[in-house]
Amino acid sequence: MVxxxxxxxxxxxxxxAGHPERPDRLVAARxxxxxxxxxxxxxxxxxxxxxxxxxxxxxxxxxxDELSAYCYSGGGDIDQDTYATLNSFTIAKYAAGSGLxxxxxxxxxxxxVGFVAARPPGHHALADRAMGFCLxxxxxxxxxxxxxxxxxxxxxxxxxxxxxGTQQIFWDVPEVLYVSTHxxxxxxxxxxxxxxxxxxxxxxxxxxxxxxxxxxxxxxxGIDEMAGPVIDAFDPTWVLVSxxxxxxxxxxxxxLRLTSGDFAxxxxxxxxxxxxxxxxxxxxxxxxxxxALRSSIHASLSAALxxxxxxxxxxxxxxxxxxIERMRQARRSTIELLxxxxxxxxxx
Amino acid sequence: MKPFQSIAVGYDGSHDATVAARWAxxxxxxxxxxxxxxxxxxxxxHLHQQFVADVTPPELIALAQECAFDESGLHWLVANxxxxxxxxxxxxxxxxxxxxxxxxxxxxxxxxxxxxxxSLEVAEHASVPVVVVPSSYVEN
Numbered sequence: 001m002v003x004x005x006x007x008x009x010x011x012x013x014x015x016x017a018g019h020p021e022r023p024d025r026l027v028a029a030r031x032x033x034x035x036x037x038x039x040x041x042x043x044x045x046x047x048x049x050x051x052x053x054x055x056x057x058x059x060x061x062x063x064x065d066e067l068s069a070y071c072y073s074g075g076g077d078i079d080q081d082t083y084a085t086l087n088s089f090t091i092a093k094y095a096a097g098s099g100l101x102x103x104x105x106x107x108x109x110x111x112x113v114g115f116v117a118a119r120p121p122g123h124h125a126l127a128d129r130a131m132g133f134c135l136x137x138x139x140x141x142x143x144x145x146x147x148x149x150x151x152x153x154x155x156x157x158x159x160x161x162x163x164x165g166t167q168q169i170f171w172d173v174p175e176v177l178y179v180s181t182h183x184x185x186x187x188x189x190x191x192x193x194x195x196x197x198x199x200x201x202x203x204x205x206x207x208x209x210x211x212x213x214x215x216x217x218x219x220x221x222g223i224d225e226m227a228g229p230v231i232d233a234f235d236p237t238w239v240l241v242s243x244x245x246x247x248x249x250x251x252x253x254x255x256l257r258l259t260s261g262d263f264a265x266x267x268x269x270x271x272x273x274x275x276x277x278x279x280x281x282x283x284x285x286x287x288x289x290x291x292a293l294r295s296s297i298h299a300s301l302s303a304a305l306x307x308x309x310x311x312x313x314x315x316x317x318x319x320x321x322x323x324i325e326r327m328r329q330a331r332r333s334t335i336e337l338l339x340x341x342x343x344x345x346x347x348x
Numbered sequence: 349m350k351p352f353q354s355i356a357v358g359y360d361g362s363h364d365a366t367v368a369a370r371w372a373x374x375x376x377x378x379x380x381x382x383x384x385x386x387x388x389x390x391x392x393x394h395l396h397q398q399f400v401a402d403v404t405p406p407e408l409i410a411l412a413q414e415c416a417f418d419e420s421g422l423h424w425l426v427a428n429x430x431x432x433x434x435x436x437x438x439x440x441x442x443x444x445x446x447x448x449x450x451x452x453x454x455x456x457x458x459x460x461x462x463x464x465x466x467s468l469e470v471a472e473h474a475s476v477p478v479v480v481v482p483s484s485y486v487e488n
Contacts, residue, residue: 131433189429
């Protein structure tokens with residue numbers, strides 16, 4: 001099976017001295033790809049700068065204007081975490097467009113697995129606001145493009161932080177199912193199990209918040225037991241992964257205890273949700289320990305391509321087992337409550 | 349008009365935030381309101397925790413004493429998120445703030461742009477009145 005990746009674009013000027021979201025992260029990602037030794041099974045597609053038409057499917061035009069003006073006037077700190085430089089808007093448009101280029105190639109081939117190695121990451125970016133290192137929501141731009149083609153899109157977000165931007169953008173969109181595993185409590189403070197989607201998309205958001213110290217077995221069990229039945233019922237035609245690797249035990253930004261072996265198992269698991277080859281794309285989100293990032297990307301891509309991964313073993317034994325059933329019940333109760341209130345309103 | 353009962357102030361330890369907290373305490377005395385001072389724990393703060401959830405920073409306690417504001421009406425909160433989102437969340441349960449207070453920062457070349465200005469972002473999105481306190485408030 002081929003791996004389709006975006007061409008490298010120059011992201012070197014989107015950098016803030018000492019900031020953990022830095023250009024070296026993409027170097028690590030490229031090394032992970034090289035380590036796969038795919039030769040002719042590696043397909044590199046030209047980078048694409050997302051057009052305004054492609055961006056306004058998820059972002060408000062005024063925000064794009066503000067971000068553009070902010071960058072071209074020299075940039076600076078947008079909030080306590082998020083920065084922009086003179087070239088950040090240009091670079092962010094390439095990051096947002098790269099997913100579209102990879103998807104085009106997968107559609108042409110009807111085969112392969114896609115990986116978008118781009119930064120800045122995207123899943124915290126709201127429709128009208130940058131935050132959490134993110135300027136434009138890369139995975140959302142891709143999902144919205146697929147939705148416009150009549151596709152049903154599953155987004156699995158295994159970054160250690162909840163993807164509040166992606167959730168917000170598709171909150172009331174029935175054609176997109178958003179599933180997130182994340183540490184709780186942690187930035188950005190959203191992602192409770194009771195957040196299940198808007199009125200027209202109840203059950204299209206599945207949050208699986210996990211306690212600090214949780215290991216890979218708990219994450220996989222959460223996905224299988226809480227999200228599995230919802231995904232099966234949704235029957236996605238495409239699977240996009242917000243593939244952050246900051247849930248790795250070596251990552252300094254959080255406290256989950258995953259290994260690269262866990263990411264391999266998770267990648268294999270999400271591959272099974274894709275209805276056919278050529279319908280799975282992973283998007284780089286977080287991951288700030290460069291060794292862990294490289295090994296985890298390598299593991300994920302190996303598994304998605306059907307190769308054997310013999311690196312770090314999967315982790316197990318962390319806290320959270322007892323929470324899964326409680327979360328499942330809480331989620332069910334919330335959905336029932338929402339349906340009941342909808343019924344009451346319609347009979348009024 | 350019903351007097352304000354619950355005032356929330358964004359706080360990051362800066363001079364501007366301290367000025368905003370002072371204004372909020374003085375206003376709260378007039379309104380008979382409680383004051384919740386909230387610190388937003390950003391993504392990077394996991395690396396270097398600046399404030400502890402259970403311990404009100406001593407400088408805020410000192411500020412309350414200076415303002416003769418009853419400490420029993422002062423609440424300290426640390427919440428995950430960016431400064432804008434966290435402050436906006438204060439208008440919802442359980443805090444139910446009916447006024448949000450934020451310090452102002454001169455943004456020179458970016459005047460008029462929402463980006464990079466917590467005060468403008470909060471004012472743009474808030475569902476309750478927002479007070480932006482100029483950094484020169486104390487001096488004036």
